[in-house]
Amino acid sequence: MENFVVSARKYRPATFRSVVGQQHVTTTLQNAIQSQHLAQAFLFCGPRGVGKTTCARILAKTINCTNLTPEAEACGQCTSCVAFQENASFNVHELDAASNNSVEDIRSLVEQVRYAPQQGRYKIYIIDEVHMLSNAAFNAFLKTLEEPPGYAIFILATTERHKIIPTILSRCQIFDFNRIRVEDIREHLRYVATSEGVAADDDALHLLAQKADGGLRDALSMFDQQVTFAGNNLTYKDVVQNLHVLDYDYYFRLVDALLRENLSAALLLLDSVMQQGFDLHNFVVGTAEHLRGLLVCKDPVTVQLLEVSDNIRQQYVRQAQAAPLPFLLSALNLVSQCDRDFKQAKNQRLHVELTLMKLAYLNGAVQFVRDLTPAANGEAKKKTSSLGDGAAAPLASSNGHAAPAAYAPAPSPPTPSTSTPPQAPKPEPQAPPLVHAPAPADGPEPLPVENGVAELHATPSIEAAPSEPVTPRHQVRDTLPHVETGRPSMQGLEPNQRPTDVRPGTVPAPAPSIPALPKLPSLGSRLPNLRDVGTAMASQPKAPGAKDKDQALEPASTGPLAPIDPELLRSVWQQLADERRAQDKMSDYMVLNRAVSADANHVILLTVDNPVQVVQFNDFRAEFMAELRRRTGHPGLIVQTEVAAAAPTGRKLYTSNDKFAYLAEKYPALQEMKQRLGLDADF
Template identity: 35%
Template sequence: MASQSLYRKWRSQTFAELVGQEHVVQTLRNAIMEERVAHAYLFTGPRGVGKTSMARLLAKAVNCLATDAAQRPCGNCTACTSVAEGRAVDVIEMDAASNTSVEDARELIERVQFRPAELRSKVYVIDEAHMLSTAAFNALLKTLEEPPDHAIFIMATTEVHKVPATILSRCQRFTFTRHGVASTAAHLRRIAESEGLSLAEGAPEAIARAATGSMRDALSVLEQLASFASGTITLEQVHSLLGMTAAAEVFALIEALLANDTAAALRAVGGVADQGADVRQFTRDLVERLRSLLLLMAGGDHARAELGDDEQELLATWATQAEVPRLLHWIKLFSGLDYQLRTSPYGHLPLELAVVEALVTSLPAQVGAAPVRATPPSPPPPLPARPTRTTAPPPPAAAPVQPRPQPPKEPVAPPPAPSAAQQEITAPAATSPSEAPAPPAESEDLAEQVATPGAAQRSAPPALPPRSAALAAAANADFSMLERLENHWEDIKRDVRPHSPSVQALLHGARPIDVEGHTVVLLATSPFHKDNLEKPQNRRIIEQVLKRYLGATYAMRCTIEDRAETRERDLRGQIREARQDELVRAAMNIFEAHIVDIEPEEQP
């Protein structure tokens, strides 16, 4: 005979035994004590967090025979035991995934009119309620709104957005939250002690992290480990069974990221792949550790990080090296890799690319750090432009003045009454290069008369100062995101199809042409494509898929005009053109650099 699974054996029998969901427990307890139990409830939340258990507890509480309402459900009376053992004929559990039709709903409506056979109230528990058909929901509306006095409906679902609004308005809704790592680990220790199992230090926390907040999943893993291991269940056995990597590999990658050591980071990823570990699980562990570090730096609350005492000191050390903007960038980047790692034919390549991108491509623009030049870090300042003359022509009786090799920093003391010609020549030198007016023709003639033989080579226009570094950094960030978007454009169109095949067909007539801040610009081939892509419902679908690939929320707009010629006139357009050059791209990759300015070509 098969043994009973742990999650069924240790299902909570009273409100006091239920782990977590205190907000739901307190509300239902008060409703039972004050005899204000509603006629319909809707329990929502992820899998394995106690929705069905709470529904059974409520069914026992409304039928419990204990005289003290505060003690209901007591778990000992005949009503409680019959519900717990599944033999109460007045507690009907229906799986909506198997009974989706309107005929099933009509049968339920007919049966609900009969009074309970044994208990005080007849309780209908409808699990996976979102699987009911539209016709079935419509058939239940009237009964759900005004059921008989002896009937209570409890619906449970993991996808509340699929439940019609007309149903939601007729129910009291309770949202169940995921279990924390600390509470799940504590519950696992209590169950392991009762079952005679021994858990090594760190094993419960590892199981809790792998369960991602689902208590049922955690108990299933514990049961599997009880059969897998003999004696004490060690952390290594947990990692081996779940395909997880040891914390040392995750820590090595985080330390390499903090040290900006690309080679060490890639070695850590390669070591994980060589072990045959699950790279997706490794990425989840990495994101979880980065999240814990972010919580610790943002709030300083160790309890929110949900880590053991052995990792607190290490996190404190990392907190002195990390920066919150960089952590945000890394978490967004790595948390979007799960789908790529699942579908990529190239193994762990997406993770390697994400590691390099985290350290090289987008970091200066995302974090706001100073961009790096591909040229030497401290280039000499450009020499000041030589004037086309040295001084004004001397009086006829004076000796001829020899031209100086360099202009003096301050003008030579002029005669007591300078001529108008001198003022016209020296005025442009006092203004900034961008504000200097064009010299008059007579000044050019005078300059040619006093110029030295090499003056033509020294009369180049002064070099323009570098333009805004913030503008260049923003342009690099936008074009890095545009290149990423172009690389994944076919995948994006494919992922749009499950949401709307018509939107995918429209995207075949468009392509990404620019990224402006947090707006993706698509170039449509016709006004028809533009107008239909910019419809609100179509735009929402596209922006939802874009968020999955770009790691952040981006708006979308369309244009039918290619403004490439206009863009190339400003700094942003020049950076865009330069990034398309193969030699420039190679230099950026080799030197881990970004373009900060475009200098004009020297005229011969």
């Protein structure tokens, strides 16, 4: 029985020309071979199954070939090529870094590099999965990789470039391998199927190429599996059944049911999918991809973005023509939201069914909104046209309502019809002057009460308000100083009198003296800052009867005060403190969280722990006092703060001299020892 060789090995490319989907890499390598500009180290990066190791072997075979073709391809017939094809070449060494990742392995490799090749020109070292090397192995490999012998070339291959240290990356020529396109994989599968004598549908091969996710090796492995399952006649149905994937037909039937608003058919289709053992999340993701395909097929220019076979693409185009664009956009949004919330849902089937219910009636909802939109626009247009052809746009008033069009140009009176031909309309001036429009003779009739419309505010009139006669005012002037209650004494002055004239029999009050500004210290050419001004103001003596800032906030008492209920005061005080804590103002709460009481003069003494709390209380004193007075109903409350005296601790900090004096008094020999030895107490 002949041993079976998998297609990934049997049809492995042997020349640069046979490499699939990596022309940007193969062309660069061929040019480097022809121009003899080969680097000492190459790094091939890319996903799995895209040809990294294959290109490394082709490069190693080609650079040692003694009979290159004009296209820089290996001949396959010389001694070096034959030895390479039989795995008997002493010039090509392959190392698996996944199992040889220690420093000793790299040291053994470095020792081999010291020996020149016996035949051929180069010794090539291919290190696969190089990202598996340890940091110590990388560091041991740096010097040899940077300055190898002229006959040594290193080819590194990895799927995880980010795991390689930058010092290695800087010493290599890096080639990034791309994922192979679906069309390229399908064409290669067609070539393999033809070579193996397998009749395969284009849809089946396209589905295999799509499921390979850009890896040719995965596609060939799945192809061998499908041929083993279905024989030499590979159909699309067999591939779908063996790969256990949802057919496109499910999604086409689902969208058809949703467009017909047939919820029952959509729910039965979902149940059929679950009965066959498919994952609900994969169904949701597939639905989103199907809706995206329909959205792409709405425009003939973007149809090429859909990576499906020609038969499936035609079905997409036909269904996209039947599906409205608003439906596709809204449906894609709903399915994407279902995909995001799927893992958090407790009942995942119900979650998907609710999404299908929304999708089933989405088309009708979109049409309902579309029907309402012209009606709303027509109503707005009708209201706008009722202002008249010559009415200007309403101006916004200060209260937020539209101001009446009182400044529109006056409409021209109707003229009797004559036989004169109509004149051409005159061009409007660029900036017409604003004139006052006369009130219309007959206004619009008021709306009847039966229609349920009621005015919420008085309708502004467009008539000009009559101007009120200007009456001479009686000019008054404050001539006496203010009394304590803050009510000034006023004396009347006639308009024709000067401000210095007073009524006979009265003595003019002396003008209040303006306090002189404090003299700032001499600062030279430097401008005074706020700190200097504040210091100078604080050093000035206060005038008699002047009040502090804190006392200025307190209202002046004018008579006997009503007593305050202590329970009410404590309750309101505690409520305000708790509100500060609820607002995450713990520093304010710590200041207020203490027992307080008011005396007969409505003075509350607040005892705090330190001066910092006094400053904190002064920051919110005004707001706190206003709320305290409002809730207690006593506007004459006053809060005075004081710092509690620190209790003596009874402990003292002793110095070295104090300790020595105490011990010398207890033990006199210490004093004599200090004198004999010449010691000092500060030690």
